[in-house]
Amino acid sequence: MDYPYPKTERQAELIALADALAGPIAARAATVDREGVFPYQNFRELHAAGYLGITIPRTLGGLGADVLEYALAHERIARACGSTALAANMHCSLIGRIDETGMWPAELLERVNRDIVANGALLNSxxxxxxxxxxxxxxxxxxxxxxxxxxxxxxxxxxxxxxxxxxxxxxxxxxxxxxxxxxxxxxxxxxxxxxxxxxxxxxxxxxxxxxxxxxxxxxxxxxxxxxxxPIDGSATPGDGLGWSAFGGAAVFLGIGQAARDAAVHYALERKPNGMAGPIAELQTIQHRIAAIELDLLQARTLLYTTAEWWVARPAERGANMWRLAAAKYVVTNAVIRATDEALRVAGSAGLALTSPLQRYFRDARTAIGQPPLEDVALTTIGKAALGLSPGGNRDGAANHDAAVPVATVRSV
Missing domain, CATH: 2.40.110.10 (Butyryl-CoA Dehydrogenase, subunit A, domain 2)
Incomplete structure (x- = not known):
């Protein structure tokens, strides 16, 4: 259910690039997880394809994606391997933020960007x-x-x-x-x-x-x-904050989608003795798949329409920062539910280390430690709805004088 994206040729190009990279990455995902090793080969391939510079402007040698294009592409990497996608997002979202704010000295900014594009340099907080x-x-x-x-x-x-x-x-x-x-x-x-x-x-x-x-x-x-x-202090409200917010949420959305696909595949292929057809014909399985589908549809719709708004209407960002918290909160909880339901579709078979469902289940739960944490997100959203700050008032209109909380990029 990726509809209505891609909407543009540029989105389609970047999604296709990520899909091309995702196949070999997916083939290594179980080993990366089981052995707990860093996927060096995946990052070599990301560099060779120019993907480590996806958030770097074209003027500095990168692919020049905006936050929506980046999130759409990066979800595809996450469907293949959550660890690779989350680690890459730490790098891509941070350099995207630094480039967007433009607060570093020009010589330093160019040197770091060129090092990433030419040599596959990696940056994280x-x-x-x-x-x-x-x-x-x-x-x-x-x-x-x-x-x-x-x-x-x-x-x-x-x-x-x-x-x-x-x-x-x-x-x-x-x-x-x-x-x-x-x-x-x-x-x-x-x-x-x-x-x-x-x-x-x-x-x-x-x-x-x-x-x-x-x-x-x-x-x-x-x-x-x-x-x-400098990292913070840009005079532009919300400057640079979309990269980690949308890229991070896309990672977990991708994990949820991978779990959904694996559960559907299992339901269609599993034919126990005593049944003429697969377990997909059972109403209880249909209901579980429906719950997954609805959770992911709602999360995907909120995430990408918010990212699209962020790109199209930058003047409104400062007064509506609560939407970033809303997208993260909704995606996190939708994916946790979806990966749980996916395990229930497969039952005990999904708990085997040979099943990707248990990996999706575990990876999804790490979203609770990603900023904004749940209590911070709910406080931000609640204050906005009540007009207390930031980004809203009691009649629902934007509060353009509201203070905007600055999110801190965090390592996993």
């Missing part, structure tokens, strides 16, 4: 910490960046840094220690090859087992003064 909780709640990190005569000295430990062993650039959230100035949060672009950077293989998770979301330890890491780079 290293935000989360054992004691910090969700970085979106604005606490000060335990990781510090202390001013030195030559630049900054970084010390600390990060967790859940997706793509950790494959990264070439890490965007590290740290507490800035600069003389007598009050401590503040800052983001530092750190080459992963810097002396003192060490990846510790700690990732052993229920789902998304191939994202290599390991710990990264920084011990006396020296970086130059201009390594401190």
């Amino acid at each position: 290293a935000n989360s910490e054992p004691d910090l909780g969700s970085p979106s709640r604005e606490g000060l990190p335990s990781t510090t960046a202390e001013r030195t005569p030559r630049g900054w000295l970084i010390n600390g430990r990060k967790r859940w840094a997706s793509l950790a062993p494959a990264l070439t650039h890490m965007l590290v959230l740290a507490t800035v220690v600069d003389g007598d100035s009050p401590p503040r949060r800052g983001n530092f672009l750190v080459p992963a090859s810097s002396p003192g950077v060490r990846v510790e293989a700690t990732w052993d998770n229920l789902g998304m087992r191939g994202t290599a979301s390991d710990d990264v330890i920084f011990t006396g890491v020296e970086v130059p003064r201009d390594a401190l780079v």
Whole structure:
């Protein structure tokens, strides 16, 4: 049920590119999950096809997708392998955001983008910490960046840094220690090859087992003064935030669609003794498939119509940021229900490690840890509906003076 997309030739081209990549990626998905290994070959193929630059503007050598085009394509990667799609989204959505806001120095921006396009460089944030909780709640990190005569000295430990062993650039959230100035949060672009950077293989998770979301330890890491780079603070409301919101939701929508397809296939092929036809002829199976279909239809409709609105009407973004939270909330819960129903269609057979249904079930549940967290999403939506902020008032009209919460890109 992909209707009505693609609507444009450009959407069709990017979907076709993702579909072409998805076949070999899908063939490796079970091994990636079972062994909990990072899918290096998948990323080599993504680079060779130019896909790692899908969110990079054409002027910088990328494919120049907008957020809707990117989400439509990336859902296809997620249908093949959730781990690959989620890890790639961390990279693609972050560079998309950085490019859209244009807050980095031009020379640095061009150098990083060209490195991605030409060499397959990978970029991700290293935000989360054992004691910090969700970085979106604005606490000060335990990781510090202390001013030195030559630049900054970084010390600390990060967790859940997706793509950790494959990264070439890490965007590290740290507490800035600069003389007598009050401590503040800052983001530092750190080459992963810097002396003192060490990846510790700690990732052993229920789902998304191939994202290599390991710990990264920084011990006396020296970086130059201009390594401190801006991430937030664009004067344009909502600037850059659509990439992670729509790309991330598309990952989980793709997992839900893959579970639906596998459940339908099982129902049509399973012919137990005592039945003349497949279990698809049973009303209880039809009802379960119908529940999956309706959940995914509603989630897909909300996600992509919101992304389409985001692209077409940028002036309205700031007053309607709650729609990003709504899309994430609806997709998350729809996919959790859909993957559960898919397992019920197959019964015990779906729990076997040889069945992809158990992988979809586990991968879908990792959505609960992706920002915005459920309580934050519901608070944002509720305040908007009540006209309390952000982005709405009690009669349903847009509140153009409402404050807009800034989401923090998070590693898995």
